[in-house]
Amino acid sequence: MILLVCINCATAIRVIGEADEIDHLVGPHSQGWPDGWTCCQCEQAMTAMLETDASPDALARLKVIDLDPMEAYAAVNGLGYPPEQICQLETLRKLLTENTIAEVKGDNIPGTTRCRIEALVLSDGTKVYLGASEAGALVYRIRPPFSYAERISG
Numbered sequence: 001m002i003l004l005v006c007i008n009c010a011t012a013i014r015v016i017g018e019a020d021e022i023d024h025l026v027g028p029h030s031q032g033w034p035d036g037w038t039c040c041q042c043e044q045a046m047t048a049m050l051e052t053d054a055s056p057d058a059l060a061r062l063k064v065i066d067l068d069p070m071e072a073y074a075a076v077n078g079l080g081y082p083p084e085q086i087c088q089l090e091t092l093r094k095l096l097t098e099n100t101i102a103e104v105k106g107d108n109i110p111g112t113t114r115c116r117i118e119a120l121v122l123s124d125g126t127k128v129y130l131g132a133s134e135a136g137a138l139v140y141r142i143r144p145p146f147s148y149a150e151r152i153s154g
């Protein structure tokens with residue numbers, strides 16, 4: 001099996017599924033192999049490896065999350081873990097009324113008077129990712145606050 005490992009936050013995604021699908025999405029025949037992935041928790045680089053090449057001691061120190069190949073591919077390409085992709089209006093309303101906005105991530109569009117918002121970081125550390133849709137902003141990922149303590153104890 002393949003592991004996508006983030007040393008920075010001690011997280012590993014274990015990819016479980018059909019061998020050919022793994023190989024082409026996140027394995028040796030994928031574009032990201034072996035270190036072109038971004039950790040969906042801390043946004044640092046991840047390194048892919050065969051699980052058989054990982055030392056059991058090192059593996060024991062990682063929080064391992066099992067995902068199927070498509071889930072893993074989505075996670076390391078900016079969509080986050082499957083629960084983070086559930087972005088219902090009720091959840092967003094609760095988050096935005098119970099928190100303040102701590103940071104607005106985005107930039108100005110050159111040559112225009114417009115700006116582009118990539119994400120909102122809330123006072124509790126939650127990050128709300130925004131994309132475009134025909135009728136307005138699309139919320140495609142809600143990443144809960146990142147906790148190193150949870151990573152270590154979990």
Ligand SMILES: [Zn+2]
Binds near residue numbers: 011
């Ligand atoms: Zn990480």
